[in-house]
Amino acid sequence: MEEPSLPWLLASLTASPSSSQLFRGNSVSLSCEDGGGAAGWTLKRNSSEGGRSQCGTYWGRPEGSTCHISFILTSDSGVYWCESSDGETSNTVNITVTGGPVILQSPVLPVMEGDNVTLHCGTRTPPSDLPAAFYKDGSLIRTEPTGHMTIRHVSRADEGLYRCDISGQGASPPSWISVTGEPTTSATPTSAAPPPPSAQLHLMFSLVCHLMVICLYCISTVLMVSLYRHRPAAWTAGNYVPVSIVMTPPTQAEQRLDEDHADVITAVTTEYHF
Template sequence: SRFLSECLSSLIISPNRSQFFQYESVSLSCDVQGNSSGWGLKRFTVTGRLSDCGTDWGKHQRSACIITVMSFDSGVYWCESWSGKHSNAVNMNVHDGPVILESPALPVTEGLSVTLNCRYQGTPSNHTVDFYKDGSLIRTETKGEMTIPAVSQSDQGLFSCRHPELGRSPESRMTVTDTNQLSMFFPDPAFTPTPAIPEMSMSLSRLLCSLLVVSPYLLVTTVLMLKCYRYRSRAKRDSPSAT
């Protein structure tokens, strides 16, 4: 469709995972088809702020944006061009607890091997870890990591891990793409913040593309917000002026 054709860039995150401890360094860059000039990195955080790399977060380093993350840096990150084209979006969860799950933030191609690693701060007395998918225990590993030799569509879902001494990590969604699919990536639908509309002057195509890479839930929410906004504006315009 026209809206999908506007998303011509891919956001690359290094290391390729969606969960981080505080003070870790993360590199974000835009892989653009064709001319890469005019593209920049944006984010919408759990604190409700929409901003660009180099403003109040991140430092430009060659073609990347480097950020030392804190808990308030959790949110949705994407690439955007001057003309309003958008990339895929990536959710970043910066956890202030002792356990995180290292799982791919970007979609994994079907058939490839994937290792999920339960990582913790400190040195626990044992490395036995329970791994969960969609809230259910699927495996217990003694080395703190779980390998899926060849991922398939059935492996998609929300993963987490639990260490018996340190507790449980947040959940992260692993997405598996078919080799014949378009390289169009979508973010973790479990991401819960519902931001306000960033710019009321944004064009409809830019707004839909932006919402498409954030989540279908936000698309529905914003459509309802727009309808409410227009209804209130019309009601205010039609009502007699107060004297």
């Protein structure tokens, strides 16, 4: 079965062989596949006997971003992960090492919802296709004549603790199988559902109200412009009414008076000079 990718992580940890259970003395290679972003990945683990440590201290042989364990021991059982120099971490892998005669070969990574998963109940020595009974959370699922059980179209309900039992040989340790949801990248967008009738009526009412307000604004603007253009002439000078002065010609009496006045001024002026 192809291991699911983990695109949301900077790196993903894979195991070869891809089995959550191994016999004592088997070999395994754990690789940190860089997804881009962080550098300097180191394989680390947390075991019940050795605590937290990294590859190359007293277990494993580091080779780039891969750690090789040529002869695995029961003390190597534990949780493994990749860690960068920046403190970023990958997914975790739980490996169980047994000295018993039977193991349950199950995926080390979470299986994708909808995929088919095959479990194999194997023995240390041939033959490896003996009839086996498979259990989930302590309850018998079914017995398979060749030691292989396939779960088709897995769902969240298939998540749980699995083990197998071969008559006359023994039982395997239990292993947890996780199920993850389908990737969202392949999902196609769906069209939005139409609004209910009440929402449509409310929308129409709001539209009519807005149109009425706009119409009233336009009408008031036109009226104001029209009144301004046809305003009285008196408004043009700051509300002051222009005053016109009409000059009327003098009467004969006024002309005669002016002439007498002029003669008097001339006489006075002549007397003053002499």
